[in-house]
Amino acid sequence: MSTLTTPGPTPVRRKSKAGWNLLGLLVFATAGFPVYWMLNTAFKPAKDAIDPDPSLLPTGLTLSNFSRALDIADFWGPVGRSLIVSLAVVVIGMVVGMLAALAISRFAFRGRKIVIVGILAVQMVPLVAMIIPVFLLLNDLDQYDKLSGLIITYLTLILPFTVWTLRGFIVNIPRELEEAAMVDGCSRTGAFVRVVFPLLAPGMVATSVYGFIQAWNEYLYALMLLSQKNQTATVWLGNFTTKHGTEYAPMMAGSTMMAVPIVVLFLLVQRKMAAGLTAGAVKG
Amino acid sequence: MSADTTTPAMVPPRQAPPPPTVAEKPPRGRTAGGAGIPWLLLAPCLLILALVFGYPLVRLVTISFQKFGQSQLWGFQPAESVGFDNFTTVLADGDFWAVVVRTIVFAAGCVIFTMVAGMLIALLLQRVSGWVKTLVNIALVASWGMPIIVATTVFKWLFDADYGILNALLSKLPGVEMIGHNWFASGPQGLAVIMLLVVWGAIPFVVITLSAGLTQVPKELEEAAWLDGAGAWGVFRHVTLPILKPIIVMLTTLSVIWDMGVFPQVFVMRNGHPEAEFQLLTTYSYDRAFVVNDYAQGSAIALLTVLLLLGVVAVYMRQMLKIGEAE
Numbered sequence: 073m074s075t076l077t078t079p080g081p082t083p084v085r086r087k088s089k090a091g092w093n094l095l096g097l098l099v100f101a102t103a104g105f106p107v108y109w110m111l112n113t114a115f116k117p118a119k120d121a122i123d124p125d126p127s128l129l130p131t132g133l134t135l136s137n138f139s140r141a142l143d144i145a146d147f148w149g150p151v152g153r154s155l156i157v158s159l160a161v162v163v164i165g166m167v168v169g170m171l172a173a174l175a176i177s178r179f180a181f182r183g184r185k186i187v188i189v190g191i192l193a194v195q196m197v198p199l200v201a202m203i204i205p206v207f208l209l210l211n212d213l214d215q216y217d218k219l220s221g222l223i224i225t226y227l228t229l230i231l232p233f234t235v236w237t238l239r240g241f242i243v244n245i246p247r248e249l250e251e252a253a254m255v256d257g258c259s260r261t262g263a264f265v266r267v268v269f270p271l272l273a274p275g276m277v278a279t280s281v282y283g284f285i286q287a288w289n290e291y292l293y294a295l296m297l298l299s300q301k302n303q304t305a306t307v308w309l310g311n312f313t314t315k316h317g318t319e320y321a322p323m324m325a326g327s328t329m330m331a332v333p334i335v336v337l338f339l340l341v342q343r344k345m346a347a348g349l350t351a352g353a354v355k356g
Numbered sequence: 357m358s359a360d361t362t363t364p365a366m367v368p369p370r371q372a373p374p375p376p377t378v379a380e381k382p383p384r385g386r387t388a389g390g391a392g393i394p395w396l397l398l399a400p401c402l403l404i405l406a407l408v409f410g411y412p413l414v415r416l417v418t419i420s421f422q423k424f425g426q427s428q429l430w431g432f433q434p435a436e437s438v439g440f441d442n443f444t445t446v447l448a449d450g451d452f453w454a455v456v457v458r459t460i461v462f463a464a465g466c467v468i469f470t471m472v473a474g475m476l477i478a479l480l481l482q483r484v485s486g487w488v489k490t491l492v493n494i495a496l497v498a499s500w501g502m503p504i505i506v507a508t509t510v511f512k513w514l515f516d517a518d519y520g521i522l523n524a525l526l527s528k529l530p531g532v533e534m535i536g537h538n539w540f541a542s543g544p545q546g547l548a549v550i551m552l553l554v555v556w557g558a559i560p561f562v563v564i565t566l567s568a569g570l571t572q573v574p575k576e577l578e579e580a581a582w583l584d585g586a587g588a589w590g591v592f593r594h595v596t597l598p599i600l601k602p603i604i605v606m607l608t609t610l611s612v613i614w615d616m617g618v619f620p621q622v623f624v625m626r627n628g629h630p631e632a633e634f635q636l637l638t639t640y641s642y643d644r645a646f647v648v649n650d651y652a653q654g655s656a657i658a659l660l661t662v663l664l665l666l667g668v669v670a671v672y673m674r675q676m677l678k679i680g681e682a683e
Contacts, residue, residue: 092484093485168400206412224404324510330505338497339499
């Protein structure tokens with residue numbers, strides 16, 4: 073009936089859009105609430121945090137929780153160690169991963185498929201399953217409780233996905249560009265450095281930031297492979313309980329300090345990463 | 357090429373039979389004689405993976421067939437082989453089976469909720485105004501980027517028995533008195549909270565990937581289906597879903613693998629000592645190895661977990677190989 077009277081769907085659309093928007097806002101509120109509540113608790117006076125009838129809105133702005141969080145246990149030591157580990161992992165992972173990605177995306181060779189399967193298979197085994205033998209291996213190599221041991225272990229965490237995403241980015245650069253450079257007299261290496269590399273740079277930045285975040289966020293291996301005195305930032309937060317029990321407001325301040333830089337980094341690269349991860353996914 | 361992709365291309369022991377198939381399509385524009393170069397490029401990566409992944413994986417298998425406790429760890433006693441003893445002990449243990457069932461139910465719940473909610477939100481994002489979409493995206497990316505440990509800590513605070521905001525809000529409802537309610541007093545309820553945490557953390561990746569996929573669904577196809585009289589569900593079922601299938605398969609398999617491997621969420625939520633009711637395969641294996649100091653049994657459990665995942669992994673591999681071929 074209505075099909076006869078309405079020439080276009082616009083009036084109906086407009087009305088229903090408000091409903092969708094409302095639903096969208098509900099999703100926004102639900103998904104964002106934990107983040108909001110973390111910030112809210114971190115900045116409110118500690119006594120308001122244990123109000124039995126908490127106010128949903130900010131009740132004041134104080135930095136005292138942050139100074140308390142810094143007092144409870146050494147913060148900068150663990151952060152420094154996390155930085156060293158994550159940066160080392162990213163640098164090594166990018167160099168090694170780039171070489172491997174080039175091999176599987178630009179060369180056809182016997183065994184290529186098996187190599188791809190092998191590299192992807194690494195991702196498939198839950199990290200937790202490997203903790204026992206890795207612990208024993210580092211124990212044998214005298215690398216237990218050393219940052220270098222953790223760095224080399226994290227490479228397995230980073231490498232498979234680094235290779236796979238870089239492959240996705242490389243594949244999107246037409247071979248013809250390289251070939252043209254080679255026709256013009258570049259060597260193969262020259263063509264790569266002058267033509268492919270600059271085009272790849274944004275993808276590489278995104279991949280390294282993502283790898284950095286992965287290494288920074290890892291908890292189990294950091295907990296198991298390093299002793300208390302060498303603990304990293306995630307372990308620092310995981311153990312955030314004092315003799316007075318859990319002090320939630322400082323703990324949220326600690327969480328904020330850990331999360332904000334990472335979330336900001338993440339916001340910067342996420343668009344690029346989503347593109348890289350799914351490159352070619354629909355075509356298949 | 358197409359024949360190549362349709363065969364279940366992942367069974368490893370087929371190095372020998374098909375040498376010519378690869379050689380058939382020579383690298384475009386590449387001079388021959390470069391056979392060594394790709395291996396040279398791969399060498400560092402493969403060496404590292406062999407050392408920190410391959411060797412431990414082999415070790416995991418061997419340890420699970422040995423007696424391996426504290427004294428073997430410190431080298432006081434050599435590790436001796438005990439055959440399938442560890443496996444028979446584990447498999448005969450009623451606790452183990454309870455843990456297996458709990459893990460599967462937990463992971464299945466996580467995966468289903470993640471995928472369904474992710475799909476619904478992705479579809480919703482196509483229908484909302486631009487500013488709402490931006491807001492939702494910001495919230496999603498922020499929760500995606502949150503380190504798991506931070507997210508776990510925040511959820512612990514949200515669900516705190518005495519001062520948690522959730523209990524306070526629920527108590528505002530008429531006739532509900534939740535202040536002091538301990539969400540972690542019972543296993544199922546506590547695991548439901550942990551499931552919520554896992555799903556909350558997993559949805560952004562699914563939504564963003566599916567949204568990217570949805571933009572690739574040709575509008576003409578949807579309109580054609582509309583004109584042919586398909587309803588909203590029909591269009592989704594017969595047009596959108598088939599096109600998104602590769603992405604959905606990839607996301608589902610990845611989610612299964614991730615959700616079967618959930619560890620820090622449970623571990624930190626229960627302050628490093630998950631009670632029996634909270635044990636999943638991962639924490640159970642950890643417990644056996646590092647709390648009971650029976651590394652062999654811990655390894656056996658870890659190995660069984662990996663075997664349990666193999667089927668899922670096979671599906672994922674096939675999908676990824678297709679992508680690898682379709683370049």
